Amino acid sequence: MNNLVKVSDLFTIKYGNSLELINLVQCKSTDKKSVPFVSRTEKNNGISAYVETELDVEPNPGHTLSVAGGGSVLSTFYQPLPFYTGFHVLVLEPKIKMSIIEMLFYAKCISANKYKYNYGRQANKTLKNILIPSQIPEELKKKLIAYHKELEKSIFQKPLVDKKIKLEFDKWEEFIVGKLFKVTLGFPIHGLEIEEIIADKSNKNIPYVTRTATNNGVELFVENNISIEEKINPENCISVGAEGFKAFFQPLNFINGNKINIIRHGKLNKYIALFINTLLNLEIEKKFNYGRGATKERISHLKLKLPVKNGNPDFEYMENYIKSLSYSSSL
Numbered sequence: 001m002n003n004l005v006k007v008s009d010l011f012t013i014k015y016g017n018s019l020e021l022i023n024l025v026q027c028k029s030t031d032k033k034s035v036p037f038v039s040r041t042e043k044n045n046g047i048s049a050y051v052e053t054e055l056d057v058e059p060n061p062g063h064t065l066s067v068a069g070g071g072s073v074l075s076t077f078y079q080p081l082p083f084y085t086g087f088h089v090l091v092l093e094p095k096i097k098m099s100i101i102e103m104l105f106y107a108k109c110i111s112a113n114k115y116k117y118n119y120g121r122q123a124n125k126t127l128k129n130i131l132i133p134s135q136i137p138e139e140l141k142k143k144l145i146a147y148h149k150e151l152e153k154s155i156f157q158k159p160l161v162d163k164k165i166k167l168e169f170d171k172w173e174e175f176i177v178g179k180l181f182k183v184t185l186g187f188p189i190h191g192l193e194i195e196e197i198i199a200d201k202s203n204k205n206i207p208y209v210t211r212t213a214t215n216n217g218v219e220l221f222v223e224n225n226i227s228i229e230e231k232i233n234p235e236n237c238i239s240v241g242a243e244g245f246k247a248f249f250q251p252l253n254f255i256n257g258n259k260i261n262i263i264r265h266g267k268l269n270k271y272i273a274l275f276i277n278t279l280l281n282l283e284i285e286k287k288f289n290y291g292r293g294a295t296k297e298r299i300s301h302l303k304l305k306l307p308v309k310n311g312n313p314d315f316e317y318m319e320n321y322i323k324s325l326s327y328s329s330s331l
Helices: 100-111 138-155 270-287 296-300 315-323
Strands: 004-006 011-015 034-038 047-052 064-068 076-079 089-094 131-133 173-176 182-185 205-209 218-223 237-241 247-250 260-264 303-306
Touching: 034 076, 064 100, 076 100, 100 131, 100 138, 182 296, 205 247, 237 270, 247 270, 260 296, 270 303, 270 315
Parallel strands: none
Antiparallel strands: 004 131, 011 089, 034 047, 064 076, 064 089, 173 303, 182 260, 205 218, 237 247, 237 260
């Protein structure tokens, strides 16, 4: 059993740059002098934008942890590159040499204390006293190292299409989701009506898709039996939770909870769906929130800009673009 120590025993804690994004020049992540801007968000590794380097402001060093002191309190992320921060973001620099695996472990340990905080109780002053393990358990460390190696191997495999494909946005055209796709509501099954079972590789288990914004929308797996057969949705479609605000590709037959929109098209496959989901999620994030749900009617009226060929969506282009990415062999 590891001894518990204070965060301040393992890390030097300091405030970040406390910059305002509105006063910075935003740019693309691929620009030569771009710097990640880390805020108090719990999404996208804490990065809310990329900005141009400020000559009179030194970025925080890479190989550190960023911790939200307010906002999404204790959202903790490993930052591999130098970065700027907004207000109430703390930067943790290890006092001893740590591997990436160890840094990710401690980011998770710190985030695990989020339940103690809320928007009225910040962590700026108390972060230093949070207790964490003095070291990563050896058995866990071996498993994480093995997993990390497998992940790197899969990411850096040769892509399915060995060709660089450009995204020529200026040539794209606008389509209405409800006219291009078939949008329906899944038949809802309440969580109390089903029994969770341990997921395995047998065909007897079926995903239960709900309005969660994580894990591809899958809350759990249930036994595929005669009582749910008529409520099963066929595979190869996109699901969008009315309050989950995330589009996911569903590669398996599935059942669903309340308020799950299902989007279908005859040419849809996992590659095309990943391309479209990215654009859908950008629109959903702009248009919907907990006061304005993503209903079937509202999803149907969304407009998406897509690559075109002869006036129609160029699904072949979308598929080939995803296949040209470095991780496509692992999809």
